[in-house]
Amino acid sequence: MKRFFIAAVAALATASSWAQTYPSKQIRIVVPFTAGSATDIMARVVGEKLGAAWGQPVIVENRPGAGGTLGATQVSRAEPDGHTLLVVSTGHVVNPVLYGNLQYDTLGDFSGVTPLASLPSVLVVGSGSPIKSVSELVAAARAKPGVLNYASAGVGSATHVNAEKFRATANVQITHIPFKGTPETIVEVSTGRADFMFTPVLASLPAIRENRLRALAVSTTKRSNALPNVPTVAESGLPGFVFDFWIGMLAPSKTPKPVVAKLNAEIARILSLPDVKERMATLGAEPMPMSPEQFDAYIKDEYNTLGAVMRSAPKQ
DSSP states (O other), X not given: OHHHHHHHHHHHHHHHHHHHHOOOSOEEEEESSOTTSHHHHHHHHHHHHHHHHHTSOEEEEEOOOGGGHHHHHHHHTSOSSSXXXXXXXXGGGTHHHHSXXXXXXXXXXXXXXXXXXXXXXXXXXXXXXXXXXXXXXXXXXXXXXXXXXXEEXXXXXXXXXXXXXXXXXXXXXXXXXXXXXXXXXXXXXXXXXXXXXXXXXXXXXXXXXXXXXEEEEESSSSOOTTSTTSOBTGGGTOTTOOOOEEEEEEXXXXXXXXXXXXXXXXXXXXXXXXXXXXXXXXXXXXOOOOOHHHHHHHHHHHHHHHHHHHHTSOOO
């Protein structure tokens, strides 16, 4: 019993030491996507503020490739001391379905630190489309299985996963046409060469306002502040449907809990700063506050739910 007590006291002392001394050197935030993406921008906004608050340099390193799995592999092998972190988006949880032989365990090799933002997505058709509602889209898809197609910004992208979740929920057969990025999808749908797509609200707002795209519904649980008159998909005839394109920070799984908690608390403070909230608003991003434990549970749920969706998707 005495030995157990001594060990417990030693563990508490070590945890306290971690919390007091962290960070002790440069922090590296790996973003497994190209510079300029929403994921990259959020990592840089938070990184700059972390560096200023803690007096240690914070660098953001872009390691794109293989749907984000190259950067994730690198961080999974890093020293779990809180000085190497990973910022990912929704696609992280479906990569095990899309890429064989991953060099890491999506759930076992990472600990959730905190979500950084949620970016609402909107279901759009071209302004010349006869489809004017979600129910009409579902009816058209059921009338001609496999004929209607949707554009995405690439296999495994949030635009792809979002549309596949819609397919599974509505129980329809639709055809996926992947492109290199969101700008291409907007052109294809607005000209009528593709029937519909789910796209980040921010990316599609200009085309919606210019009447090149018609917004049918947003995919989140509540309406978007940017499109207050556009209903949610759930309001439009598919109850329970929700898809959040989220961006979040992870750490290697054995990172001490006091370090993860310290990061979580500081980032929550940063995300509440007026200038950061203003920057997020320009991205169409909304706060998504969670504790590390809540984020871990959320990631597990997304992993199970979206993984099942993607396993049921037609093979490309």
